Amino acid sequence: MFDGSEPIYLQIAEHLRRGILDGTMPEGAQVMSTTQFATTFGINPATAAKAFAILVEEQLIYKQRGLGMFVSAGAQEKLRDEYRSRYLSEVFEPALARARALGIPSSELMRHLKEFMTQELTQQESTQAPAEQDQP
C-alpha cells in the first residue's frame, strides 16, 4: 500500500482521510489502534502514531483515554468541504490548462461535459427503475 514518494506517515494519514471521506470509517466509529495498525501493515508503531497525531490535530479523530480513538462528529463533512475547495484548483484547473495546451477547443470540452452529465443522469434512472418495479 505504500510507495516511496512520500513519508509513510503522510500516506497513512491520507489513507485514513479517504476512509472517513468515503464512509468506510463513519463518525463515531473506533479507529484501529496504533499497534493494530503497525502489525497489520508491517510498519513501525511510531510511524503509525505520527499519522494519528496529524488526524487528531485536524480534529478528524479524537482520543478517549483508555478506550481508543474515534472518528469525530462532522469529520466527513469537514473533509468533503476541504476536498471540494481543493478540487477546482488541484484537479479541474490543471485539466483545463492541459486541454488548452493540447489545443482542445472549449466548445468540445463543453459538449463532453454535457454528454457526461446526461449519461450520468440516465445511469441513475436505470439503476432506480428496477427498484421501483419491485414495489407492488
Place this chain on the structure above:
Amino acid sequence: MTGFSISTQDLGVSYGTKYNSATGLADLSLTLQPDTIHGLLGRNGTGKSTLLSVIAGLQRPTYGTVTVDGENPFESERLAQSICLVRESGDLLLDQKVSSNIRLAADLRPTFDQAYAHELMDGFGIDATKKMMRLSLGQRATAAALIGLATRAPLTLLDEVYIGMDSPTRRHFYDELLRDFVEHPRTIVLSSHLIDETERMLENVVLLRNNRLLLNENIDSLRERASTFSGPRIAIDEIAQRFDRASIVTRKNLGGTSSITVIARVDLETSMRANQMGLTREQVPFDLLFEHLTDRRTVVEASVVEATQQGSES
C-alpha cells in the same frame, strides 16, 4: 520490562598491531533512545558489526567509552544476560537439538519465553527435535534469529541475521518482529544493507560511513530532508543557487533538462519558486538516499551531518 538506552563517547576500535593496524571504528559519539527500533546501516566493512559487538560487551573499545543502561557492558554480568546479540555466524550449539538450544537460552536469560520460542519454530516450519547441524543454512539462520526474538532482551542486537533467509521468510520475520515489539517494547538495533525491506520497520537510522558516524536521525525527518528537483536547466541552475553547495549530493544534466538532489530542508520561498518555474519535486526513495550518502565518491561535508543531527534533536 523497558528497553535499554545506549550511548558512546569518542569510541574507537583498532585492529592489529601498533605498526600495522586497521580502523574498525573512529571517534564515534552517539545516543540511542530506548524502546525504539534502530537501523544500523552502512556499506560492507564500515564498522557495523564492530559497533554491535562493542555494545554487546564482547569487545573492549581501543579508546572512548560505551554505556548501556548506565553501565559499561564489558564483562558486566547483569548486562550479559540482558543484551542479546544475534550474529549471522550464529552462537548456537550445532551438535544439539533446536529444543536444547531453546532450553539453554531459557536458563541463561531471565526474559526468555520458551513457549513463544516453540510457537515461532512451528510457525516458521522448523523442526525443534532436529539437531542444529541437520538444518539447512537458511533454517539455521532463521532458528538463531527466532531464538533472539524469543529472548525478549531489553536490548536486542540483530547483526545481518536475514542473510540466509529466503524472501518470504524475511518478510515473515519482519512482521513477527514488529508484532512482538508492539506487545513487548524494547530496544532493538538491526544492522542491514537490505534497506528497502527494512526501512518501514525503523524509527531511527544510524548511518556509518568510512568507519565513522555519518548521521543518527529519525527516519522520517531524514526522508523529508532530501528532495529531487527536475526541469529546465536554467531553472535548476537558479534553484541550485539557493542551496549550500555541500547539500547538493547529485546533479544530472540531460540535454536541456537537469535534476538535482539536495539533502537540506527546503524553505517555503524556494519551494514556491520551484513550483512557479514548473519544476517537479519528488521525495528521494530511501534506498537511493542511502546510496548517495554512503557512496565513497560522494562528498558529504561536515555541515550536512551537523545539520541533520540538529534536526533530530528538535
